[in-house]
Amino acid sequence: MLAYAGGDLLAFETLYRRHRGTLYRFLLRSLRHRADADELFQESWSRLVAARERYRPEAKFTTWLLQIAHNLVVDRFRRQRPQASPEETETVLRSLDAPESEQPERALSEFEQRRRLQLALEELPEEQRIAFLLRVEGGLGLEEIGEITGAGRETVKSRLRYALARIRARFQA
Amino acid sequence: MSLPRDPDHDLERLLADDGGDLAALYRRLPKAEPPRRLDRSVLGEAARAVRGHTPRRQRWLLGVGSAAGIVLAAGIAWHVGQDALRREAQGEWPVQGAPATPSRNQNYVPVHPLDEPAPKRAPPPAQDTVDAAAPPPAQDTVDAAAPPPAQDTVDAAAPAAAAPPPPAAARPAPRKAEARAKEHAPPLAQPLAPAPPPPAPAAMAAPAPQAAPAEAERAEGKSGEGFAAGITAGAADATKAKVAPAGHGTRSRAVSAPPSSSVELRRDMQLAPDDWLAHIRQLLHQGRRQQAIESLRLFQATHPDHPLPAELRALLD
Known part of the structure; x- marks a missing residue:
C-alpha cells in the first residue's frame, strides 16, 4: 500500500487481486444483495484509494480494508432497515449456489450443509454475522475484529459465541 | 455432518488456525467474485488517482500551448500583413496616388533619393519599419493632383518640406542601390563618365505604376553614379567614407525628410564651392530652407575641408 501511495500502480493491482474476493464475499454475505x-x-x-496517503503500516492491510467495508455496511444497515424479506434472501442464496458435480448423495449433503450455513448466516444479528464473517472470511483475530467493530475483546468473543450457537441450532433444525 | 454443540468448544476451534469445521464448511461455500466491470472500474480509478495530477497539468499545458499558438499566429499574420502593406505600397502607391487626369500626372516630378551623408542622429531601423507602414497615400494623391507650381520642374520638388514622407516604394530601393554602389565601388575611385544629363521632361512624368520601384531603384543608381562623377577620386573616397556607413541614415532620411530634386543637387555639385555656398544662401533667401539644408549637407560631404560660414553651419545644427 505504501508503494501504491508512492505512485506504484502495480502494487495496487497486486493488493487488489489478493483481497478483492475476501472483500466482495464479506460484503455480499453481510448485505445479502448483490447490487449493494x-x-x-x-x-x-x-475510499481506500482516496485515503492511500493516510495508510500507516501499523495496521494490517486486510484490517484496514475490512474496516472501511464494515463502516459502509453499518451505514447501509442503518439506512435499509427493515432488512430484506426471506424471499429475497432465498433468491440470493440460490444465486450463490455452486454447481453440483459430486456424487448425488454427497452433493446433496454438501449442498444442504452449505445452504443451511448460508441461511444461518442470514438469520444472525448484524453484529454477530459481521464478527463471524470477519473471522472466517477475513481471518482476523479477536483484537482485530474488536478494532474494526469498535467492540472490546470479550464483546467480540461473546458475539462469536452467540453466532456459533445460532448456526449450530440451524444445523439441528 | 455431525457438529459439536458446545459453544465454547466451537469458539476455540473457530479461533484456531484452521478455523475448525465451521470455517471449513464456510470455505466450501461458493466463492463469489466481483464482476469484471468492478475490477475495471476500481483499477481505473486507482490509476486515475495515481496519475491524477497529470491530466490537470496536461490541461494547463494545452491552454498555454493554445495561447502561444494564437500569439504566434497573430504575430505571423501581423508580419504578413505588414509585408503585404509594404509590397502594396511599393507596387500600388502610384496607382493610389495617381491623379485622376493624365494631364496633371505629367506635371508630377519624380523624386530620386540621393545617397547623402548620414544625418547626425539616424533614427532606429524599427522607426523605418513603422514609417514604412505609415505613409498615407491620400496625401500623395493630393500632392500629385495639386496644380503645378509656376516654377520649373526642379522647383516642383522644392515645397517638399511640407510634403508628406516619400512613399514606401522608394525605400527598399536605396538598399539595392547601396548594394549596387558597393559592387561598383572600385570604379568610383577611377575617373568616371560625366554625370548624365538631367532627365528629359518626358522622363519627369509620373512613372508607370508598376515601374515605380524599378524607377526609384534606377534613379538611385544614377544618383550614385552622378554623385561620384562630379568629384575627384580623393573626394569620392572621402565621400564614400561618409556615405557608405550612412545607408540607414539615407534611408531614414528618405522617409523622414521630403526628397529634394536630385537634378538641382547635381547642378549644385558642379558649382564651385563659393558659388555653391552662394546658391545655398540664395535658397535660404527664397525661403527654401529644406532645399538649402540638403544642398548644404551635400556640400559638406563633397567638400569636407571647406570652411562653412557661421550662419550656414548653424543651419546644419
Whole structure:
C-alpha cells in the first residue's frame, strides 16, 4: 500500500487481486444483495484509494480494508432497515449456489450443509454475522475484529459465541 | 455432518488456525467474485488517482500551448500583413496616388533619393519599419493632383518640406542601390563618365505604376553614379567614407525628410564651392530652407575641408 501511495500502480493491482474476493464475499454475505455488495465493494476501494496517503503500516492491510467495508455496511444497515424479506434472501442464496458435480448423495449433503450455513448466516444479528464473517472470511483475530467493530475483546468473543450457537441450532433444525 | 454443540468448544476451534469445521464448511461455500466491470472500474480509478495530477497539468499545458499558438499566429499574420502593406505600397502607391487626369500626372516630378551623408542622429531601423507602414497615400494623391507650381520642374520638388514622407516604394530601393554602389565601388575611385544629363521632361512624368520601384531603384543608381562623377577620386573616397556607413541614415532620411530634386543637387555639385555656398544662401533667401539644408549637407560631404560660414553651419545644427 505504501508503494501504491508512492505512485506504484502495480502494487495496487497486486493488493487488489489478493483481497478483492475476501472483500466482495464479506460484503455480499453481510448485505445479502448483490447490487449493494457491488456498490459497496466499489465504494470501499474508492475510499481506500482516496485515503492511500493516510495508510500507516501499523495496521494490517486486510484490517484496514475490512474496516472501511464494515463502516459502509453499518451505514447501509442503518439506512435499509427493515432488512430484506426471506424471499429475497432465498433468491440470493440460490444465486450463490455452486454447481453440483459430486456424487448425488454427497452433493446433496454438501449442498444442504452449505445452504443451511448460508441461511444461518442470514438469520444472525448484524453484529454477530459481521464478527463471524470477519473471522472466517477475513481471518482476523479477536483484537482485530474488536478494532474494526469498535467492540472490546470479550464483546467480540461473546458475539462469536452467540453466532456459533445460532448456526449450530440451524444445523439441528 | 455431525457438529459439536458446545459453544465454547466451537469458539476455540473457530479461533484456531484452521478455523475448525465451521470455517471449513464456510470455505466450501461458493466463492463469489466481483464482476469484471468492478475490477475495471476500481483499477481505473486507482490509476486515475495515481496519475491524477497529470491530466490537470496536461490541461494547463494545452491552454498555454493554445495561447502561444494564437500569439504566434497573430504575430505571423501581423508580419504578413505588414509585408503585404509594404509590397502594396511599393507596387500600388502610384496607382493610389495617381491623379485622376493624365494631364496633371505629367506635371508630377519624380523624386530620386540621393545617397547623402548620414544625418547626425539616424533614427532606429524599427522607426523605418513603422514609417514604412505609415505613409498615407491620400496625401500623395493630393500632392500629385495639386496644380503645378509656376516654377520649373526642379522647383516642383522644392515645397517638399511640407510634403508628406516619400512613399514606401522608394525605400527598399536605396538598399539595392547601396548594394549596387558597393559592387561598383572600385570604379568610383577611377575617373568616371560625366554625370548624365538631367532627365528629359518626358522622363519627369509620373512613372508607370508598376515601374515605380524599378524607377526609384534606377534613379538611385544614377544618383550614385552622378554623385561620384562630379568629384575627384580623393573626394569620392572621402565621400564614400561618409556615405557608405550612412545607408540607414539615407534611408531614414528618405522617409523622414521630403526628397529634394536630385537634378538641382547635381547642378549644385558642379558649382564651385563659393558659388555653391552662394546658391545655398540664395535658397535660404527664397525661403527654401529644406532645399538649402540638403544642398548644404551635400556640400559638406563633397567638400569636407571647406570652411562653412557661421550662419550656414548653424543651419546644419
